[in-house]
Amino acid sequence: MAALPGRINRLEQALRQICDEVDRLKLEVRQLEDENARLRQEVAGMYLEEGAEGLHHKPGAKNLWSLYDKGFHVCNLYFGKGREGECIFCYALINRGEQKDGA
Numbered sequence: 001m002a003a004l005p006g007r008i009n010r011l012e013q014a015l016r017q018i019c020d021e022v023d024r025l026k027l028e029v030r031q032l033e034d035e036n037a038r039l040r041q042e043v044a045g046m047y048l049e050e051g052a053e054g055l056h057h058k059p060g061a062k063n064l065w066s067l068y069d070k071g072f073h074v075c076n077l078y079f080g081k082g083r084e085g086e087c088i089f090c091y092a093l094i095n096r097g098e099q100k101d102g103a
Contacts, residue, residue, distance in 0.1 A: 040080040043067060064094045 064074045068090055073081050075089035083090070 036080065039072065043072070043074070043080055061094050064090075068094065 067074050068083075068087075071083055073079055073083050073087055073090055075087060075093050077089050078087070
């Protein structure tokens, strides 16, 4: 029965470590959500600028390729979300932008 307090202490310590890890993960998730929101606004701002000035005045396709190369979707289906592989919808959108740019 004397071993019971030691086991309880070890369990409490393990629980504290788990709680600390959960807190750290929550902070990381908040930071990633903030970054994602900022990137979405940045991308949306590029679309607004392109709409106001016309694609032939801004390197629209170049900006889209840049975002795409950084691992983000630029298509309307997954706009701003991280991308694991290639996306034919993104390619179609960027290629359409290049045609409007005259590239």
